[in-house]
Amino acid sequence: MTELIIRTERTDGHAVVTVGGDLDYDSHGRLDDAVGAALDDPPAGLVVDLAAVTYCDSCGLRVLLGAHRRATEAGATFLLRGAQGQPARALKLTGLDEVFG
Secondary structure (H helix, E strand, O other): OOOOEEEEEEEOOEEEEEEEEEEOOOOHHHHHHHHHHHHHOOOOEEEEEEEEEEEEOHHHHHHHHHHHHHHHHOOOEEEEEOOOHHHHHHHHHHOHHHHHO
């Protein structure tokens, strides 16, 4: 298991949440908290970058779907980028790759 690392920054009116490591049952709450904090002062857009995520289970997928919903409710655009390997396969198998565009 690889520890989850999360970094949030604001750039050009967007909140960018960069995630690395394993996004799973043990760590998904940390990403949910980071998304909530990023949306406290609603940005124009929320970007979640999964380029460094090595594993994502159903709890992680649920957080990503919730982030999409919360961003939309806050009037922000949502962009999921960088998923590769197992996380990209999980998104494709569940059809969430189509939801996130």
